[in-house]
Amino acid sequence: MPQSAGISIGYLAERTGLAVSAIRYYEAQGLVEPWRNAGGQRRFHRADIRRMSFIMIAQQFGFSLPEIRGFLRSLPGGRTPTKEDWAFISENFRSHLDQRIETLVKLRDNLDGCIGCGCLSLPNCKLYNPEDRAAQKGQGPRYLMGDSPETEIAAENDP
Amino acid sequence: MPQSAGISIGYLAERTGLAVSAIRYYEAQGLVEPWRNAGGQRRFHRADIRRMSFIMIAQQFGFSLPEIRGFLRSLPGGRTPTKEDWAFISENFRSHLDQRIETLVKLRDNLDGCIGCGCLSLPNCKLYNPEDRAAQKGQGPRYLMGDSPETEIAAENDP
DNA sequence: TCTTGAGCTAAAGTTAGGTTTAGGAATTAC
DNA sequence: GTAATTCCTAAACCTAACTTTAGCTCAAGA
Numbered sequence: 043m044p045q046s047a048g049i050s051i052g053y054l055a056e057r058t059g060l061a062v063s064a065i066r067y068y069e070a071q072g073l074v075e076p077w078r079n080a081g082g083q084r085r086f087h088r089a090d091i092r093r094m095s096f097i098m099i100a101q102q103f104g105f106s107l108p109e110i111r112g113f114l115r116s117l118p119g120g121r122t123p124t125k126e127d128w129a130f131i132s133e134n135f136r137s138h139l140d141q142r143i144e145t146l147v148k149l150r151d152n153l154d155g156c157i158g159c160g161c162l163s164l165p166n167c168k169l170y171n172p173e174d175r176a177a178q179k180g181q182g183p184r185y186l187m188g189d190s191p192e193t194e195i196a197a198e199n200d201p
Numbered sequence: 202m203p204q205s206a207g208i209s210i211g212y213l214a215e216r217t218g219l220a221v222s223a224i225r226y227y228e229a230q231g232l233v234e235p236w237r238n239a240g241g242q243r244r245f246h247r248a249d250i251r252r253m254s255f256i257m258i259a260q261q262f263g264f265s266l267p268e269i270r271g272f273l274r275s276l277p278g279g280r281t282p283t284k285e286d287w288a289f290i291s292e293n294f295r296s297h298l299d300q301r302i303e304t305l306v307k308l309r310d311n312l313d314g315c316i317g318c319g320c321l322s323l324p325n326c327k328l329y330n331p332e333d334r335a336a337q338k339g340q341g342p343r344y345l346m347g348d349s350p351e352t353e354i355a356a357e358n359d360p
Numbered sequence: 361t362c363t364t365g366a367g368c369t370a371a372a373g374t375t376a377g378g379t380t381t382a383g384g385a386a387t388t389a390c
Numbered sequence: 391g392t393a394a395t396t397c398c399t400a401a402a403c404c405t406a407a408c409t410t411t412a413g414c415t416c417a418a419g420a
Contacts, residue, residue: 063379081386083397102308139309146302149261211366222409240416242367
């Protein structure tokens with residue numbers, strides 16, 4: 043168990059439960075920046091244990107590695123992050139998180155009003171063309187539940 | 202625009218906004234089962250427009266194709282799904298969905314008590330070893346925020 | 361009819377997020 | 391001092407969810 047002069051990748055892996063290969067991958071993705079010792083081996087700050095943990099937690103919330111890299115950019119490069127640094131990053135993280143949950147809840151509520159009730163009255167369906175898909179490669183609106191507004195539901199019942 | 206005898210893959214693609222290749226892929230994954238016309242081309246039921254839409258919506262909620270296939274299994278094979286069929290499948294879908302949202306909200310609340318407050322008092326952190334990771338390949342508990350319960354935070358402040 | 365767009369298959373390529381393998385070099389343990 | 395770990399890089403491989411490509415056939419319209 044190394045003390046000063048940084049910790050090894052194996053120890054970091056052991057402490058976080060991550061695979062060594064995953065940590066190297068995170069380095070390649072710019073999520074952590076170890077230095078090298080005389081023999082060329084990676085050395086990490088103890089604070090990177092927390093950093094790795096943050097990555098794992100953010101992933102559970104469904105954030106991509108580039109997004110997480112964005113969050114981590116607000117951490118100081120030169121020194122060990124303080125309480126305040128983490129509080130700041132957490133606030134940022136939390137607001138993205140709230141947004142994500144809100145989107146899911148909104149979608150769920152729309153589902154209730156649409157196929158949730160079994161009515162299948164698509165002209166009023168709120169689920170067609172939701173925000174997410176709206177931003178896609180200029181293909182015009184997508185009528186998600188299968189009907190453009192002017193099409194009547196009856197058409198769907200031919201064999 | 203074909204009328205009886207089923208619709209073509211191109212028309213289905215146009216109506217749903219999906220790529221033709223995606224629909225073929227869904228067929229390969231068992232999410233839809235078109236028949237073939239005399240010339241060997243795929244023919245879909247009009248009801249498959251709705252089926253495709255359901256797939257797209259479920260994907261927005263983060264369900265995988267195998268999971269979605271599971272939902273769709275409860276739809277009748279031989280006939281056009283009715284109002285009741287969709288209501289049934291939606292209920293099933295909705296309960297999975299609620300569960301997913303609940304998990305996210307729980308995680309968020311834990312985040313508030315952990316890094317959210319900036320206190321970094323990890324011995325009390327509820328985010329270490331959350332349910333999701335607990336089920337992983339028998340590696341023992343993972344202390345997500347970087348500290349096993351008996352380790353004091355001070356250790357992390359060496360350069 | 362004939363041409364052109366739509367469809368077909370099989371295989372390869374793509375992105376994300378990694379893991380595995382091969383062949384060495386550095387560290388650690390005894 | 392030597393043997394066992396650990397670590398190194400580069401490249402290949404993996405899954406999910408598709409897209410692209412190549413070469414060919416089918417179908418629809420002027």
